[in-house]
Amino acid sequence: MNDTPTQRGNLVLPCLDEAAALPWVLSRVPQGWTAIVVDNGSTDGSAAVARELGARVVHEPRRGFGAACHAGLRAAECDIVAFCDCDGSLDPAAVEAVAGPVRADEADLVLARRMPTASGAWPVHARAGNLALARMVRRRTGVPLHDLGPLRAGRRRRLLDLTLTDRRSGYPLEMVVRAADAGWRIQETTVPYQPRTGRSKVTGTWRGTYHAVRDMRAVLR
Structure with missing residues (x-):
């Protein structure tokens, strides 16, 4: 599976009620990247909005961030x-910079470290939970990561070969742990992080953050 000169990669966008954010998000997808919006049970017409804006839409009825991500990975057709x-908290225009080291065979997995652009971009409780988990990951894997951010890139076949099983909030962490255990070259780069559009279902609430941290700690155990 190889990318053509005009086809740079697939960008998987797990989606649950993000109709308000989709126009800006999809307008920022770089040329050559195909957006795969994975609708995870939206009730606000997100799937229709994404389709009208030219994105490929995949439906994943099983609720969970990991379920949506993995459905998008399985549906992807590009190597990257x-x-x-x-x-809208992350700018899809940054995807090529994140994927660049993978494309150049300098890394196997690249994660984007989020740098808030405004005081309300990253709630204190969510940032604290992320920092605690990042420390656990450093101890567990030896990989010097500072963030388990959702913007990341790798090669499709190798990601599938990790046989990830978590279908909730632990999916991003399981990807890092299994990749580290497999001896992957893991890098971190920095991207701006801005206030999201609408209300967060996870990090915008204490309850959501608690469940995300719980899922990730279960992966580490």
Whole structure:
């Protein structure tokens, strides 16, 4: 599976009620990247909006961030696959910079470290939970990561070969742990992180953050 000169990769966008954010998000997808919007049970017409804007839409009825991400990975057709939140907090235009080291065979997995652009971009409780998990990952894997951010890139076949099983919030962490255990070259780069469009279902609430941290700790155990 090889990319053509005009086809740079697939960008998987897990989506749950993000109709308000989709127009900006999809307008920022770089030329040559095909957006795969994975609708995870939206009730606000997200799938129709994405389709009207030219994105490929995949439906994943099983609720969960990991379920949506993995459905997008399985549906991808390009060698390079990237993942990005669909809420407007991350700029899809950064995907080529994230995927660049993978394309150049300098890394096997690249994660984007989020740098908030405004005080409300990353709630304190969510940032604290992320930092705690990043420390656990460093101890567990030896990989010097500072963030388990959702914007990341790797090669489709190798990602599938990791046989990831978590279908909830632990999916991004399981990807890192299994990749590290397999001896992958893992890098981190920096991207801006801005306030999301609408209300967060996960990090915008204490309850959501608690469940995300719980899922990720279960993966580490």
